[in-house]
Amino acid sequence: MPLQAAIFVMSLECSPAHSFAHKLDMAKKYVISGIELWWEDLLAVRKLRGMCDKHSLQIISIQSFYHYEGLRDRSIHEQQELTDDAAVRLADLRKMADLGLDKRPIMRFCYESLAWDTNADTWEKSLEVVQQVDRPNFGICLDAFNIAARVFADSAAPSGCARDGMKELVSSLERLRCSVEPAKVFLVQLVDAGRLKEPLVEGHELYQAAQPSRMSWSRNCRLFYGEHGGYLPIREIAWCCFMI
Known part of the structure; x- marks a missing residue:
């Protein structure tokens, strides 16, 4: 499997004040192509995959x-x-x-x-x-x-x-x-x-x-x-x- 680079979403500001949508906006702004999800995102956000697709972000793992x-x-x-x-x-x-x-x-x-x-x-x-x-x-x-x-x-x-x-x-x-x-x-x-x-x-x-x-x-x-x-x-x- 080819090497895939990504950033952990908690590294895109993990304060409760920062929504998952905001983290995706930051990833796109700084030309990041992949993300590693935090398990709490799965509990808090519906249609998560669709949001990532909209930002052209690949989910490489859940952590x-x-x-x-x-x-x-x-x-x-x-x-x-x-x-x-x-x-x-x-x-x-x-x-x-x-x-x-x-x-x-x-x-x-x-x-x-x-x-x-x-x-x-x-x-x-x-x-x-x-x-x-x-x-x-x-x-x-x-x-x-x-x-x-x-x-x-x-x-x-x-x-x-x-x-x-x-x-x-x-x-x-x-x-x-x-x-x-x-x-x-x-x-x-x-x-x-x-x-x-x-x-x-x-x-x-x-x-x-x-x-x-x-x-x-x-x-x-x-x-x-x-x-x-x-x-x-x-x-x-x-x-x-x-x-x-």
Whole structure:
């Protein structure tokens, strides 16, 4: 499948004051040809596809689908409510993928690691899940922020960086380039983040006891690649992802 570029609609101003129609207007104004939808858009907007067609915008994906596999009571996502049985989690994901295979056109799912995730906090772990699910419509999402945030950055450290972070990142990217099949890369996300002036620990204005530090950092400090204040090695990660 040819490479398709798009922007996440939440990046087109995510304030409730900005309607979905306004976001599409902004995408068209800045000559963006594709968008990645947020699931809340599906709940809030009817005739969404027609609106995108009117703006000559292609919908390349819907982000994000979560709180699904391995839930003990199928409604709660706290760690203590997640099963530690990998077979149950894989069965859930295979069932979802099989449902997608029955659709026409086929619905594809990409599995993403989050730097603070309970079960898959590295790209290696998400790749392992993809390989074990073993469905043609189930692939991997490579997110530059989450790759960097796990091995290079540390929002709870005074420097904003993990010890030997760049060395660990280089090693991680070498493994990634050699391990991931090109056909299994369904989505690549390029995004940076700002370095905090103070460690994100208790007492910091962004600190939330119920959230891991990296999660709070992610939700408050994301930047476009190249935007002033970004410090993650996005270029190196992007080069690796597109050389797979």
